[in-house]
Amino acid sequence: xxxxxDHHKHPTxxxxxxxxxxxxxxxxxxPNVGKSVIFNFLSGLYVDVSNYPGTTVEFSxxxxxEYEIYDTPGVYGISAFSAEENVTRDVVLExxxxxxxxxxxxxxxxxxxxxxLIDMGKxxxxxxxxxxxxxxQGIVIDTEQLSLSLGAPxxxxxxxxxxxxxxxxxxIVDARRGRIDPALHTKLHSMLTxxxxxxxxxxxxxxxxxxxxxxxxxxxxxxxxxxxxxxxxVNLIVSSVFSETKTRARISTLLGRWAVNIWTGVPMLLLAxxxxxxxxxxxxxxxxxxxxxxxxxxxxxxxxxxSVVTHFIPLNSWLGTLLVGEFGVISMTVTYxxxxxxxLVVAFYLALSxxxxxxxxxxxATLVDRSLNAIGLNGSAIIPIILGFGCVTMAxxxxxxLGSEREKTIATTILQFAIPCSAQIAVVAALLAGAGxxxxxxxxxxxxxxxxxxxxxxxxxxxxxxxxxxxxxxPMRIPRLDNIVRKTTFRSYGFMKEATPWFFAGAFAIGIMxxxxxxxxxxxxxxxxxxxxxQLPREAATAFVMGLVRRDFGAAGLYALALTPYQVVVALxxxxxxxxxxxxxxxxxxxxxxKEALIIxxxxxxxxxxxxxxxxxxxx
Amino acid sequence: MTRDRTVPLHTIPKxxxxxxxxxxxxxxxxxxxxxxxxxxxxIRCLERLPGGTMVIEKNRRExxxxxxxxxxxxxxxxxxxxxxxxxxxxxx
Numbered sequence: 187x188x189x190x191x192d193h194h195k196h197p198t199x200x201x202x203x204x205x206x207x208x209x210x211x212x213x214x215x216x217p218n219v220g221k222s223v224i225f226n227f228l229s230g231l232y233v234d235v236s237n238y239p240g241t242t243v244e245f246s247x248x249x250x251x252e253y254e255i256y257d258t259p260g261v262y263g264i265s266a267f268s269a270e271e272n273v274t275r276d277v278v279l280e281x282x283x284x285x286x287x288x289x290x291x292x293x294x295x296x297x298x299x300x301x302x303l304i305d306m307g308k309x310x311x312x313x314x315x316x317x318x319x320x321x322x323q324g325i326v327i328d329t330e331q332l333s334l335s336l337g338a339p340x341x342x343x344x345x346x347x348x349x350x351x352x353x354x355x356x357x358i359v360d361a362r363r364g365r366i367d368p369a370l371h372t373k374l375h376s377m378l379t380x381x382x383x384x385x386x387x388x389x390x391x392x393x394x395x396x397x398x399x400x401x402x403x404x405x406x407x408x409x410x411x412x413x414x415x416x417x418x419x420v421n422l423i424v425s426s427v428f429s430e431t432k433t434r435a436r437i438s439t440l441l442g443r444w445a446v447n448i449w450t451g452v453p454m455l456l457l458a459x460x461x462x463x464x465x466x467x468x469x470x471x472x473x474x475x476x477x478x479x480x481x482x483x484x485x486x487x488x489x490x491x492x493s494v495v496t497h498f499i500p501l502n503s504w505l506g507t508l509l510v511g512e513f514g515v516i517s518m519t520v521t522y523x524x525x526x527x528x529x530l531v532v533a534f535y536l537a538l539s540x541x542x543x544x545x546x547x548x549x550x551a552t553l554v555d556r557s558l559n560a561i562g563l564n565g566s567a568i569i570p571i572i573l574g575f576g577c578v579t580m581a582x583x584x585x586x587x588l589g590s591e592r593e594k595t596i597a598t599t600i601l602q603f604a605i606p607c608s609a610q611i612a613v614v615a616a617l618l619a620g621a622g623x624x625x626x627x628x629x630x631x632x633x634x635x636x637x638x639x640x641x642x643x644x645x646x647x648x649x650x651x652x653x654x655x656x657x658x659x660x661p662m663r664i665p666r667l668d669n670i671v672r673k674t675t676f677r678s679y680g681f682m683k684e685a686t687p688w689f690f691a692g693a694f695a696i697g698i699m700x701x702x703x704x705x706x707x708x709x710x711x712x713x714x715x716x717x718x719x720x721q722l723p724r725e726a727a728t729a730f731v732m733g734l735v736r737r738d739f740g741a742a743g744l745y746a747l748a749l750t751p752y753q754v755v756v757a758l759x760x761x762x763x764x765x766x767x768x769x770x771x772x773x774x775x776x777x778x779x780x781k782e783a784l785i786i787x788x789x790x791x792x793x794x795x796x797x798x799x800x801x802x803x804x805x806x
Numbered sequence: 807m808t809r810d811r812t813v814p815l816h817t818i819p820k821x822x823x824x825x826x827x828x829x830x831x832x833x834x835x836x837x838x839x840x841x842x843x844x845x846x847x848x849i850r851c852l853e854r855l856p857g858g859t860m861v862i863e864k865n866r867r868e869x870x871x872x873x874x875x876x877x878x879x880x881x882x883x884x885x886x887x888x889x890x891x892x893x894x895x896x897x898x
Contacts, residue, residue: 262837263840267833267836291866292867295841295867298842299840409836413836417839417840417842417844442868443852446852446853446870447855448855548870551870552855552859552861552870553855555855555857555859555872556855556856556857556858556872556873559872559873559874564872565859565870565872653834654834654875654876655859655870655871655872655875656837656838656841656869656872657870658841658867658868659861659867659868659869659870
């Protein structure tokens with residue numbers, strides 16, 4: 187290719203040897219190309235490796251020798267299309283060198299980003315990952331030719347077998363500016379004189395509004411032309427380096443296809459749900475928790491700590507009540523956190539990690555896409571919804587992956603209303619199991635009806651349009667056990683770390699209310715509603731107070747009450763729909779703004795008592 | 807090249823191979839281009855879910871496209887399209 191370009195003419199060519207003490211290296215690539223594994227190898231830190239396009243919104247930072255390594259969210263290109271792209275863009279703009287991780291099997295897709303990085307004038311090394319897959323799929327890539335065409339060094343690795351990782355340091359050192367299309371180069375020059383940074387000049391030409399504003403210039407309208415030219419250029423490169431020697435249907439490919447076929451996909455979904463139920467709902471929520479909560483918690487931990495504490499403080503003093511009484515900060519809360527919540531959270535994250543890493547999750551999104559369209563969402567919204575069954579707080583953060591503000595509002599509202607989190611589900615399931623099959627059906631149908639009703643109402647009243655589904659389906663793989671275990675550990679730890687202070691704060695608040703008599707005041711205040719309208723014992727008001735602090739805490743408060751099966755249903759419907767926990771309220775305030783968050787929050791008050799009451803009036 | 811007609815993507819049956827004639831303008835277009843879905847490219851329909859969510863194949867990659875988007879992508883059936891694609895590649 188006759189297009190050698192003399193970069194030294196540029197006023198602000200990036201220095202080959204970075205001037206900073208710790209050169210910044212960005213790991214950039216499409217989703218699911220194994221960036222995180224490489225990052226972990228380099229930095230020795232574990233980060234969340236996920237198989238669903240777009241679940242890692244934050245980037246991670248680590249240290250490798252003298253280099254600062256930045257992991258970035260997976261993107262298909264760098265613009266300001268999404269939160270992920272914004273993060274990646276900012277990291278790339280700051281980086282001294284870029285390690286561009288590419289899925290060897292899908293270079294046609296991935297090289298678009300590679301070429302964009304090159305066009306930005308960044309120093310780039312291309313890491314062809316999943317080297318081991320090439321052989322299995324009968325694909326040959328001419329890496330020398332690829333390196334020549336791109337003008338940047340190319341290295342081969344296998345993140346699964348951890349081969350080729352020894353060359354990563356060389357890759358960082360050897361990273362260099364690649365070949366830019368001469369026509370594009372000419373276009374860039376005029377913008378470059380105004381902006382001063384090649385990378386920013388390109389992005390402004392491609393219509394990046396925020397960068398244009400920063401430099402006080404007009405954003406270009408060339409995105410489409412530049413994209414098409416880049417796409418064509420990449421296709422040309424691919425056709426010269428990529429050859430396929432054999433094609434055969436693999437079982438994983440077949441499984442992937444079955445997952446998105448309505449006749450095979452629905453049974454697969456039901457099977458998946460059943461397995462999750464057996465694992466999370468039966469094995470862990472019943473068998474394991476029975477041992478941990480009843481035995482370790484109620485029979486060993488609580489009497490022991492109570493006897494220790496009462497050596498120093500009388501049980502019926504105010505401090506005794508606060509610490510080891512009915513809602514004791516160190517008696518009940520510890521049992522609840524360690525022996526009930528923790529096993530459930532771990533089980534839930536194991537199941538979710540498995541679905542994610544196997545590539546099933548995006549296919550599930552495809553399968554349910556049309557159904558979610560009915561409530562103004564697209565298939566991607568299944569991710570926050572599923573996560574919501576784990577933790578509504580986490581799920582509310584994940585609504586960022588949705589394509590429009592409208593969808594984020596709908597999804598957040600549904601999450602705050604109608605999705606019980608894992609800890610709450612456990613309590614709900616345990617109470618419902620006692621109340622019988624009929625109670626279970628009434629509860630599920632009611633919650634589902636509210637879910638559909640809220641979605642439908644919002645879909646028809648909120649202005650604007652929802653974004654359509656457009657996702658790349660990663661190959662189905664057998665998940666790596668170590669990845670799943672590490673991911674589960676990481677997430678469970680993260681959740682417990684985040685949740686624990688709120689539990690203690692909640693128990694403390696309840697304890698204080700109990701001592702000061704506030705609990706009785708509260709119960710009296712809610713009593714007419716609770717006893718008259720919901721037809722529950724007045725102590726149930728306590729559960730609702732606790733629900734203000736944490737949702738599951740509220741449901742757990744119902745354990746102690748003697749309720750009839752129908753009362754159980756009413757109480758659970760109300761507590762499920764009732765206000766989200768403090769942690770998720772905080773996140774919602776941050777994500778959705780004060781006004782919207784408070785509207786949703788107060789709506790759950792009204793909604794919960796309205797629906798609970800209606801159910802009560804019908805049943806009891 | 808014999809083209810029968812241009813139809814929206816969400817109407818094509820499973821298994822059919824089509825040539826992309828038109829993709830919608832706007833923000834979504836850039837994302838489509840990045841994924842390699844643009845005018846003049848061949849794609850194959852792997853699955854058409856009830857309601858019109860499409861799963862298409864483009865060079866060993868599987869991409870899911872929601873109905874509202876698929877509705878605005880226009881494609882043409884081609885005859886002997888396997889041979890045509892080979893010809894196109896050689897030409898390129």
